[in-house]
Amino acid sequence: MAEQTVDTVRQVVADTFGIDLDDVTMETSPETVEAWESMSHLNLVMSLESRFGVSFDPDDIPELVTVDAIVAKIDSLGS
């Protein structure tokens, strides 16, 4: 798991939901972040796609709900 990917994902998550970077862990999810709802999830997905130059499979998008899962998916896309 690339360190750089983890840091960047945490940063995008923090910026998208307006929370402190320090509060974003690998387990951060809609359970722990109030602002993480369906529309802001789409914003997060678009930000990640533009930051990493990837396009997620629609079937995977609903699964990208922890930092851990996002990092794993991006790594598997070879970015």
Place this chain on the structure above:
Amino acid sequence: MDVDRAGLIRRHRQGTYQDWVRLTVADSTNTRADIEDAISSGDHALARRLVRRMWEQDPTAATATTVNAMLKKLPEDPSASSMKIFFLRSFTIEPALGPLEAAAACHGIRAESMVGEFNAHVQEIIDADSRLYSSEPDVIVLAIQSRDLVPGIYLDFADKTAEQIAEIVRDAVGSFRQWLDMVRTRTQAHVIIHNLECPEFPVVSPMDGQDPHGQQAAIRDLNRSLVEIASEYQGVHVLDYDSLVARHGRSRWHDHRKWLTMRMPLAADSLVPLAGEWLRFLVAIAGRSSKCLVCDLDNTMWGGIIGEDGINGIDLGVEYPGAAYQQFQRAVLDLYQQGVIIAICSKNNMDDAMEVIRDHDGMILKEPHFASMRINWQDKVQNLREIAEELNIGIDSLAFIDDNPVEREMVREMLPEVTVIDVDPSDPIGHARAVRENPMFSRVSLSDDDRRRGQMYAEQRQRKDLQTSSSSMEDYYRSLEMVADIGLVDDARLARVAQLTQKTNQLNMTTRRYSEQQIQDFASADDSHVYWINVKDRFGDNGVVGVMILLDRGDTWEFDTFLMSCRVIGRTVETAMLATVVEHARAAGATKLAGSFMPTKKNPPAQAIYESHGFKKISESSEEVRWELDMTTTSIDPPDWITRNTSKGEFLHG
């Protein structure tokens, strides 16, 4: 490069030139840390500048998220214009709003966006109590996709006859007209309508391209009609969505997977271009477009350094790399033709530079295109201040283009209100694009005055020469041979009158901004009159340069608006305007003429006008000074060196 960034930024604030150089040259990958540092140390101006740089260096949806997060930690930018934008839409538009807010903030606009329900635009337009109207937006965007508005053409074209297609087009045109009629009875907000896009793959390919009854022809017919309809309303603008998609690449614009799963048709990389297109309209509607482009010369206007390479050594001509600089000059010339004033600011020997400007075959721009030239060794910040003063425009109306990052950084720091445009001297092909892409030169209407503006500034230079050679002011006024036409606003002048209320800052008593629709409302009301004044002189036609909106309260006529363009400042035109109003107000039986002066940062030049024409001060607060002229005892004599054509017959009471 190993740099002590915190130390640099600290010294940077103390402002030594060497630090500017190092800060500019130093890598900027750590901009985010710099921004946070600037915010926590309370240097909001620096933070805003770095946020802007972050956006300009990497304008993507991801950066927008960061930019917006940073902006939330900053207090509101006091110099920004606020705009509320309501989106009526048939698709998931939300991910483009972050990029819009980020891009707008970096261009002086605080954009607050609101979104209607999916495919509910018809109900929202019809229902007078809908959020569309209760939220009182400044701008309404109507973003309906082809597939949603005309599925019969976009999706199920193959089984239609030509007659059926024509009927679908007629229906869609009728819908647009109905919607606009209804919107206009309820709000005067500007309306931006996306036109309809052609499909990526026309049904009958490749024949569709030559079929007058083909799928693309039907959509283009509809788009042509949309332009006609929009022109029938004030403040309705067409966003050429089809061209935007084509410019970006029809096959790359969409994300079909997200469309089918989330009704989100746009690819992540399309969000910023779409936001950028909206921004072009917002900049123009907010009246924040740059009035003047100030160009550097060496490595901006031509390749090389004239002082070292000489007139035969610089790159400028039909061959690359000179051709790239010609493309840049063409882009600048295009701006000139739309009324942007062009100026030069260059560190050079005047004679060296003028030799190129006058004699080099490769120059597309010629000496008369330049309204002001500062070619000297003075620092550029001072030169830019002087250019603004000479042209009588605000510093915030200037855009500055220079290949030297140090010069740009100094201007950004010292004159944050100037729009600074980056160009890279190692890639001159990008110069023209940097100008054409910049949203600060966008326009939503183009008047004849706009087209003539460059020429008018050249005439202004001649007037200055005359003034210098005249023995007295009166002698100068007489030698100008001024003719003033004064009239009530009509369709032909509506756009210019509204434009003057939106753009005039200095000689403006109340600084009230009005749309064409609002001017029209004043004009058609019984108890208000909208006057314009057009001034010609021996050097040319200055165009419509003044506006007065009078509220007729029987015994008293009151100025809602009294403004004059700086083009004719110091030529007693305001006296001719006031004298005319006094004549008309008296003829209508009024005895008093009242007006307010509402001070702003920019209108001190207007402060003394009422007093110097015999008005008495009635009351005074920090927001407003009220003046009144007793017309039974005081007259205002029209200056006898201005010939006035007021053609009384056409006027108010007959």
